[in-house]
Amino acid sequence: MKEFMNEDFLLTTETARRLYHDYAETMPIFDFHNHLSAQEIYEDINFSNITQAWLYGDHYKWRAMRTYGFPEELVTGPKGDSRTPETPGANQSGCNHADAGSMDYRRFSAWAETIENSIGNPLYHWTHLELQRYFGITEPLSSKTCDKLWEACSEKLSRPEFSVRNLLKMQNVKALCTTNDPCEDLEYHRKLREEGSSVRVLPTFRPDKAYLIGKEDYPAYLAALGKAWGYPINSLSDLKEALVSRLDYFIREGGCLLSDHSLEGALFAPSTDEEAQEIFVRRMAGAALTADDRRRFQGNILTFLGKQYAARNMAMQLHIGALRSNSSRMLQNLGPDTGFDSVDDFCYAGELSALLDSMDRTDELPKTILYCLNQRDYEMLASMCGNFQSAPHRGKIQFGTAWWFCDNKRGMEAQLDVLANLSLLPVSIGMLTDSRSFLSFPRHEYYRRILCNKIGSWVEDGEYPCHMEFLGKMVQNICYHNALKYLTGADA
Numbered sequence: 001m002k003e004f005m006n007e008d009f010l011l012t013t014e015t016a017r018r019l020y021h022d023y024a025e026t027m028p029i030f031d032f033h034n035h036l037s038a039q040e041i042y043e044d045i046n047f048s049n050i051t052q053a054w055l056y057g058d059h060y061k062w063r064a065m066r067t068y069g070f071p072e073e074l075v076t077g078p079k080g081d082s083r084t085p086e087t088p089g090a091n092q093s094g095c096n097h098a099d100a101g102s103m104d105y106r107r108f109s110a111w112a113e114t115i116e117n118s119i120g121n122p123l124y125h126w127t128h129l130e131l132q133r134y135f136g137i138t139e140p141l142s143s144k145t146c147d148k149l150w151e152a153c154s155e156k157l158s159r160p161e162f163s164v165r166n167l168l169k170m171q172n173v174k175a176l177c178t179t180n181d182p183c184e185d186l187e188y189h190r191k192l193r194e195e196g197s198s199v200r201v202l203p204t205f206r207p208d209k210a211y212l213i214g215k216e217d218y219p220a221y222l223a224a225l226g227k228a229w230g231y232p233i234n235s236l237s238d239l240k241e242a243l244v245s246r247l248d249y250f251i252r253e254g255g256c257l258l259s260d261h262s263l264e265g266a267l268f269a270p271s272t273d274e275e276a277q278e279i280f281v282r283r284m285a286g287a288a289l290t291a292d293d294r295r296r297f298q299g300n301i302l303t304f305l306g307k308q309y310a311a312r313n314m315a316m317q318l319h320i321g322a323l324r325s326n327s328s329r330m331l332q333n334l335g336p337d338t339g340f341d342s343v344d345d346f347c348y349a350g351e352l353s354a355l356l357d358s359m360d361r362t363d364e365l366p367k368t369i370l371y372c373l374n375q376r377d378y379e380m381l382a383s384m385c386g387n388f389q390s391a392p393h394r395g396k397i398q399f400g401t402a403w404w405f406c407d408n409k410r411g412m413e414a415q416l417d418v419l420a421n422l423s424l425l426p427v428s429i430g431m432l433t434d435s436r437s438f439l440s441f442p443r444h445e446y447y448r449r450i451l452c453n454k455i456g457s458w459v460e461d462g463e464y465p466c467h468m469e470f471l472g473k474m475v476q477n478i479c480y481h482n483a484l485k486y487l488t489g490a491d492a
């Protein structure tokens with residue numbers, strides 16, 4: 001039997017072990033998509049206990065805790081919905097810590113019981129990689145150990161060397177890209193930049209709300225965007241000017257390198273500016289729009305934005321296929337991004353192709369990263385990339401790494417297989433955390449181990465020669481250099 005998550009965790013062959021330990025392990029991290037707070041990095045906050053670091057904002061963990069039957073007050077905290085009828089044994093698990101009465105402790109105790117029951121789930125591996133890498137704890141978290149681990153982690157977290165900037169340094173994070181609405185003033189990104197922070201903290205331009213014209217609060221959003229721009233938005237051309245102005249602000253003030261878009265249900269239908277303006281006027285007059293109106297309006301703005309990104313040599317990320325906020329009751333109680341989303345199953349190959357072509361037609365398609373939430377779409381997406389590749393970029397159109405419900409061992413192995421089969425693995429820009437927790441960076445290690453194991457198995461099966469120097473360099477490129485080059489143009 002193998003030892004539990006030791007240094008050769010997930011590395012099943014000698015080639016895999018060499019690739020990981022000799023090449024991948026010490027590579028820096030460029031985390032080009034996450035949901036971290038620039039303010040918390042600027043203020044270099046310390047968490048006073050492990051619940052704050054783990055459970056205050058992570059909807060993956062919340063979902064698992066709900067699945068195990070814990071009530072909302074232990075999942076999202078006292079303000080959440082606590083009407084769940086039955087409460088399993090949170091804090092009745094034999095832990096006798098002095099903090100036992102504190103809500104944070106009770107939440108950790110509930111988490112310990114949940115994680116003990118997460119066999120086969122990536123949360124189990126992430127949690128234990130985090131305990132090992134940040135806290136030097138190799139003991140598995142369970143109801144029995146929760147008291148001891150609570151104390152050990154909380155004691156460390158309160159030390160200055162465990163501030164969030166130091167947590168980033170521990171994982172050798174060189175740069176990270178947060179996700180930001182165009183209305184944001186980026187005060188903390190700017191301050192970090194002025195200060196010359198050793199970790200580059202860059203904003204990502206996420207303008208979804210500017211084209212989701214069917215949303216009830218669309219006029220209110222336009223008012224906020226107009227405020228950030230400095231002028232009221234009364235027409236399609238005002239909207240486009242406002243977006244360009246905010247995009248340039250993001251680049252100037254924050255060094256923005258990427259945009260991000262979540263595409264759900266409808267992607268694209270072509271429309272002229274006159275048609276899109278007419279839809280805009282009807283919406284602002286309070287008329288109901290059809291699905292086709294919404295698709296055409298979104299198509300017009302996305303094509304426009306894509307061309308703007310291309311002109312600025314930025315990358316465009318398209319995250320496709322989330323079915324969000326499925327529980328209207330919990331949306332009302334807790335708001336979005338709280339663990340009530342799942343995998344959609346709509347078909348969109350034709351619309352995606354038309355969207356990319358609407359920019360490529362005039363050679364104005366930016367560098368593009370395509371992510372999907374439904375593994376069923378892996379081949380469709382990876383083959384779509386090949387339609388629009390063009391020099392001088394290597395891998396201009398990227399089949400993005402396994403996202404969210406695919407971000408697990410099986411999803412990553414499948415993503416790597418499909419990528420290698422239908423595109424070229426050596427040009428991949430690799431992994432990102434997409435996370436809301438400062439302790440999530442060992443997810444890069446998880447990916448790197450799976451990557452090295454996959455390559456190792458091809459070599460050991462005689463499918464590729466054992467050219468360690470070439471393979472080692474390739475692994476290092478996928479871990480770090482490719483993302484750096486793709487996003488910034490720099491070589492090292």
Ligand SMILES: O=C[C@H](O)[C@@H](O)[C@@H](O)[C@H](O)C(=O)O
Pocket residue numbers: 035179262319322337403404434435436
């Ligand atoms: O990995 C999952 C994420 O954190 C998820 O919440 C985000 O990808 C979010 O849906 C977004 O739209 O950016």
